[in-house]
Amino acid sequence: MNSINQYSSDFMPHIWPIGGGKGGTGKSFLTSNIGILLARQGFKTLLIDADLGTPNLHTIIGLSNPEISLSDFLSRKVATLEETVLEMPTPNLFLISGARNKLDISNLAHEQKMKMLRAISRLDYDYILLDLGAGTSFNTIDFFTLSDSGIFVCIPEPTSIENIYRLIRSVYIRKIRQVLRIDRFRDLAEKAEAQSQDAIIQHPEYLLNMLKHIDPEQGSKIERILKAFQFKLVLNQVRRQDSPKIGALICKIVEKHLGMRIQFIGNVSFDERVHEAVCRKESFVEKYSYSQATLDLKVVIKGMTGMTGEQAVSLSVQSFT
Amino acid sequence: MKTVEDLNFYELLEVASDASPFEVHQAYKEMYQLYHDDSLASYSFFSREEREGILAKLDEAYSTLMDERSRSRYDQILIESGILQKEMQYQRDRKKLSPMSDAKRPRGNTALRIRDRFKPIVSSSPAIQDILTHDVLSGEDLKTIRDELGISLEEIAEIVKVRMVYLEAIENDQFEKTPSKIFLKGFLRAYAQCIGLDADIVANRYLKRIPN
Numbered sequence: 001m002n003s004i005n006q007y008s009s010d011f012m013p014h015i016w017p018i019g020g021g022k023g024g025t026g027k028s029f030l031t032s033n034i035g036i037l038l039a040r041q042g043f044k045t046l047l048i049d050a051d052l053g054t055p056n057l058h059t060i061i062g063l064s065n066p067e068i069s070l071s072d073f074l075s076r077k078v079a080t081l082e083e084t085v086l087e088m089p090t091p092n093l094f095l096i097s098g099a100r101n102k103l104d105i106s107n108l109a110h111e112q113k114m115k116m117l118r119a120i121s122r123l124d125y126d127y128i129l130l131d132l133g134a135g136t137s138f139n140t141i142d143f144f145t146l147s148d149s150g151i152f153v154c155i156p157e158p159t160s161i162e163n164i165y166r167l168i169r170s171v172y173i174r175k176i177r178q179v180l181r182i183d184r185f186r187d188l189a190e191k192a193e194a195q196s197q198d199a200i201i202q203h204p205e206y207l208l209n210m211l212k213h214i215d216p217e218q219g220s221k222i223e224r225i226l227k228a229f230q231f232k233l234v235l236n237q238v239r240r241q242d243s244p245k246i247g248a249l250i251c252k253i254v255e256k257h258l259g260m261r262i263q264f265i266g267n268v269s270f271d272e273r274v275h276e277a278v279c280r281k282e283s284f285v286e287k288y289s290y291s292q293a294t295l296d297l298k299v300v301i302k303g304m305t306g307m308t309g310e311q312a313v314s315l316s317v318q319s320f321t
Numbered sequence: 322m323k324t325v326e327d328l329n330f331y332e333l334l335e336v337a338s339d340a341s342p343f344e345v346h347q348a349y350k351e352m353y354q355l356y357h358d359d360s361l362a363s364y365s366f367f368s369r370e371e372r373e374g375i376l377a378k379l380d381e382a383y384s385t386l387m388d389e390r391s392r393s394r395y396d397q398i399l400i401e402s403g404i405l406q407k408e409m410q411y412q413r414d415r416k417k418l419s420p421m422s423d424a425k426r427p428r429g430n431t432a433l434r435i436r437d438r439f440k441p442i443v444s445s446s447p448a449i450q451d452i453l454t455h456d457v458l459s460g461e462d463l464k465t466i467r468d469e470l471g472i473s474l475e476e477i478a479e480i481v482k483v484r485m486v487y488l489e490a491i492e493n494d495q496f497e498k499t500p501s502k503i504f505l506k507g508f509l510r511a512y513a514q515c516i517g518l519d520a521d522i523v524a525n526r527y528l529k530r531i532p533n
Binding site: 156158161162165206243244245246248249250252253257263264265266267295299300302303 | 324325354355360361362363364365366442445446447448450451469471
């Protein structure tokens with residue numbers, strides 16, 4: 001069995017990879033501030049800077065120079081990933097800072113990467129938020145194999161939307177490959193590949209139809225597995241003049257034409273003070289607790305955790321008292 | 322999952338085979354918003370040829386289903402190929418006499434289907450769910466929900482048979498223009514039901530702002 005599937009077969013909804021396809025969409029801002037809100041609600045929350053090579057999550061949450069990072073685990077300076085966990089001033093909030101040296105990443109052997117993914121999946125936290133790097137490289141996409149959940153972040157601009165579709169498609173293809181590597185689907189995958197070698201890569205949307213045509217029972221099982229993914233979409237930096245419906249429309253396009261279900265969980269309003277908070281290395285949600293962007297982030301958390309309206313109101317009240 | 326080429330016109334517009342022209346028009350508006358040339362949401366997902374193909378099929382679906390004769394001919398093709406059952410076909414004049422007990426519900430299937438169409442949007446929209454956590458609802462809140470659902474006030478007035486002047490007064494919080502509280506409650510309930518909201522919750526939370 002493939003090494004990824006040894007641990008990914010267990011359903012672990014508490015791990016949330018957060019990706020955006022493009023730089024500047026606010027992934028690190030969302031990861032850190034959602035993490036702070038969850039921690040203040042009493043959830044033991046770990047943030048992992050998975051932007052391999054160019055990490056900066058530590059700076060956004062006000063830590064200038066982390067004394068230990070993912071590099072120390074990858075270079076075997078420490079034996080376990082737990083040893084790289086840093087406790088943050090906010091109660092219940094923890095951080096694993098990203099690998100600082102690009103060489104750590106360029107030399108990252110496949111087995112090392114698997115070791116890192118396995119170690120993350122064994123960590124014991126209520127929520128683990130992975131701040132992923134920009135782009136659709138294997139190093140980014142592989143983090144989505146850790147979990148059946150994931151958050152895509154984009155901003156209402158054509159370039160960002162173009163890249164989010166690219167990321168969503170890449171993740172979907174990666175998840176299909178992951179499912180097809182499960183032993184009981186291997187025969188079916190080989191038959192599909194024999195019929196059309198580029199079906200998985202070029203036309204993931206048609207692949208399911210092909211699988212269901214070859215073997216209706218197994219094909220339907222694969223469809224059910226793919227539909228169980230809890231992917232979410234957040235639209236960040238939404239200005240007054242932007243249509244509030246874009247996020248829901250993007251999800252509709254993906255479901256209709258890719259067969260992948262993504263739930264839109266909210267618009268986060270553009271706020272000029274985000275820049276100021278990042279420059280001052282201050283937590284935005286703590287400093288501007290009643291801003292529209294903070295209220296929007298609470299709605300996003302509701303969508304992630306499936307909280308009821310009453311719980312969300314309670315979150316609003318408790319977080320800052 | 323069917324490809325766009327494989328969808329029949331009803332599936333393409335995501336409407337029932339007995340949908341009224343009003344529902345077809347609404348659905349076309351929504352779909353056009355999704356696929357038109359300047360749609361930010363579908364930007365870059367399709368090639369120009371794919372987009373043109375989808376829009377051409379949408380236009381064909383709309384013009385066919387909005388014209389009574391062409392719709393009837395199209396339905397006949399679907400019936401002959403076993404895709405559509407005759408009793409599921411839209412018939413403009415097919416209206417049964419309602420029992421007296423139903424006299425208060427003259428809105429028929431269209432209203433119910435529109436409500437059913439909006440309900441999943443209501444429950445999955447973070448913005449609407451956020452508004453529904455408010456203890457007190459304002460006209461502005463109702464307008465925001467309606468805008469989110471993409472239905473005009475004129476369309477609601479047509480469905481619920483309430484005069485526009487009252488619906489505008491409700492959304493603008495012009496209490497001096499609204500009717501007495503008991504009628505206002507009825508209008509609020511009809512408005513809420515029409516867009517898939519809980520009638521009692523909306524009416525009670527809105528009326529909290531009006532002194533006895």
